[in-house]
Amino acid sequence: xxxxxxxxxxxxxxxxxxxxxxxxxxxxxxxxxxxxxxxxxxxxxxxxxxxxxxxxxxxxxxxxxxxxxxxxxxxxxxxxxxxxxxxxxxxxxxxxxxxxxxxxxxxxxxxxxxxxxxxxxxxxxxxxxxxx
Numbered sequence: 084x085x086x087x088x089x090x091x092x093x094x095x096x097x098x099x100x101x102x103x104x105x106x107x108x109x110x111x112x113x114x115x116x117x118x119x120x121x122x123x124x125x126x127x128x129x130x131x132x133x134x135x136x137x138x139x140x141x142x143x144x145x146x147x148x149x150x151x152x153x154x155x156x157x158x159x160x161x162x163x164x165x166x167x168x169x170x171x172x173x174x175x176x177x178x179x180x181x182x183x184x185x186x187x188x189x190x191x192x193x194x195x196x197x198x199x200x201x202x203x204x205x206x207x208x209x210x211x212x213x214x215x
Contacts, residue, residue: 084114084122094131101131109134109147111155140171141178 091098104110105121110131116122123131137147150167153160198204 084116084124085128087121087123090123090128090131093128094135096131096135104131104134107144107148109144109151111151137171140175142171 085093087098087101090096091101094101101110105113110123110127113127114122114124134147137150142150146167150164153164153167195204199206
């Protein structure tokens with residue numbers, strides 16, 4: 084069994100976040116020790132790591148609750164869970180495309196600045212008129 088602090092170390096989650104997730108019901112079947120402190124087992128830790136990943140995927144607390152409710156209903160809800168994950172995956176792929184476009188812009192702009200500073204091309208600005 085693991086304490087809250089041990090789970091935080093194992094999952095790289097803050098104490099406040101873990102407590103919040105527990106209070107929101109995102110960690111079901113939380114056990115308590117003789118002093119009424121939360122304790123966790125290996126299955127809990129695996130689920131908490133899953134929650135961390137779902138959060139990184141952009142899931143809101145409400146979406147995680149929906150996903151959890153489906154998980155707790157068992158195997159019959161796998162198609163619904165797959166649909167949720169499919170939609171998240173599509174959104175992540177769109178974000179990756181957008182980020183790659185941003186990186187390409189920055190790379191182009193850096194190259195432009197390098198060329199201006201080395202004298203390979205004149206400085207042109209869309210914001211100010213530069214006298215030649």
